Structures are given as structure tokens and as C-alpha cells.
Amino acid sequence: MGAVAASNAVEYLLRDQYVEIDDDDVRDAVLEAITSELIEDVFDGDLPGPRVLAQTLGPAMAEGRLAVWSLHDDDQALLRAAGISGELPTPAVDGLAVVTNNGGANKLDAYLRRSIVYEGVVDEPSGELRTTVTVRLANDAPDDLPPDAGGNPFGLPKGTNRSYLSIYSLLEFNLAELEGVPVGMEVEQELGWNVYSRFVEIPPGGEIELRLGFSGTVPEGTPYELLLRSQALTYPDVARVDIRTTDGEILVQSHGTRFSVQWLS
Numbered sequence: 001m002g003a004v005a006a007s008n009a010v011e012y013l014l015r016d017q018y019v020e021i022d023d024d025d026v027r028d029a030v031l032e033a034i035t036s037e038l039i040e041d042v043f044d045g046d047l048p049g050p051r052v053l054a055q056t057l058g059p060a061m062a063e064g065r066l067a068v069w070s071l072h073d074d075d076q077a078l079l080r081a082a083g084i085s086g087e088l089p090t091p092a093v094d095g096l097a098v099v100t101n102n103g104g105a106n107k108l109d110a111y112l113r114r115s116i117v118y119e120g121v122v123d124e125p126s127g128e129l130r131t132t133v134t135v136r137l138a139n140d141a142p143d144d145l146p147p148d149a150g151g152n153p154f155g156l157p158k159g160t161n162r163s164y165l166s167i168y169s170l171l172e173f174n175l176a177e178l179e180g181v182p183v184g185m186e187v188e189q190e191l192g193w194n195v196y197s198r199f200v201e202i203p204p205g206g207e208i209e210l211r212l213g214f215s216g217t218v219p220e221g222t223p224y225e226l227l228l229r230s231q232a233l234t235y236p237d238v239a240r241v242d243i244r245t246t247d248g249e250i251l252v253q254s255h256g257t258r259f260s261v262q263w264l265s
Helices: 009-020 024-044 050-062 073-082
Strands: 094-102 112-123 128-139 161-169 172-178 186-190 193-202 207-217 226-229 238-245 250-256 262-264
Touching (some): 161 207, 172 193, 193 207, 226 238
Parallel strands (some): 094 226, 112 238
Antiparallel strands (some): 186 193
């Protein structure tokens, strides 16, 4: 193993450690040494000033990649105002959050790439809202990972990413297709959101597509607003949003590398 430095720490901790070290005990010892050195540097060293910290951590905060929680209510209020409390707020009109959780007992999250498209039409006279979310999941995992990194206890081929995919929305879903084939979804509620979920399997080097259609109503006299909630991931999402009226007026339109935790209207 080569030296771990700022220039290669992210890649090493996320992926390279599993390729370079196939002994769990050795890997645990290496990670313990790295963690101990990091903690010592943070608490025994001198941190940069507030301006440098803000410039360094600002992008991660804006992208939803940094969340902080405090035991003290006053601190938590400030963290909430800064947008880094990690809370899941309830939107007023429309909202979307796409969440993947590892369902394969391995380390393949580090090789998952996501593409998300959210499109919709609002009929202003009636307030009827119809939207579609298309989620594409790609698995970049190599085929030579050790068993604890790329294996699974379900008898799936080595390197298969088994994920529990959840779509959070205020709307009711009326169709779900996996690779163009109608499928069912588990339906639950959480913190004022509807949650539509199912397990999906992405082969190594492969990609799948899940498409859901939704419908709902914009309350009378209420302007359309959309809350997008990001998930901290190894690779940033490639995301596109396009919400229009039936007359073609653009209400929300964006294209970027990540859903931001923000209001768009």
C-alpha cells in the first residue's frame, strides 16, 4: 500500500482499500491507523479560520453532502438555518427525493451512478399536476473485488448491486415500470411524504431504469413550488428537472450534477 494523502484519500477509502487489501484484519488495522491520525490532527492541530472553512466546506454543504447534528436545541436551530441539519422537510406543493440503500451486504455503493429526470405538467385552471420521474442506476463495479466488497448472501453474481430504491413524493403514483415492464411498489408514509420503494438489482457494468408516474393537485391560489432533496453519494447525481404549464410556460427548469436542498419556484 502506498502513502495515503489528501490527494488520494477519497479514492483509497472508498474503493482502493478493497482492491489492495483482501485480509479483513489488516484492512481494519489500516483504517484504524488512518482514523486515529485524522482525529489527532483535527483536535490537536490548528484549524483554519472561519472564512477558509466556509470556502472549503461550502460546496459540500450546498450539495447536501455534509450533515451535522447537535445535542443542544440552539445549535440545532442554527444548523437547520444553514441547511446542514439533515432533516427531511415537508414541501408545501411538490417534492422529490430519490434514496438508495445497500441491500446486498457489500461495498458496492461506491460504484453506483445515478441519473434522475423529473418532468411534469401543471394545468393552471384546474390545478391538476402530472409528473414522471425516471431513475437510471449504473453499476461501475469491477469483477475482481474481494467477497466482502463485491459479494452478496443472495446467490447473485459477484459484483451485482442489490439496492433498496425509494422515491419520496407528495403525489400519488399511478404507474411504475422497471425496464419498460409494469411492476409493483411498496407504499409507505414518512414525515408527511409518500414513499414508493422496491429492491432492484444492477449487474456489474450494467444499468437499469425505473420510471414512475404521479398525479396530484396544486392547491387553489398556491404557486407551484418544488423541493428537491439530495442524498450524499460517492458520485454526484446527474439530474434534470422540467416542470411546465399546459401552455408551455416554464415553472421549474434545471440541469446539474446534483439535486440541491433548496426551494425552486
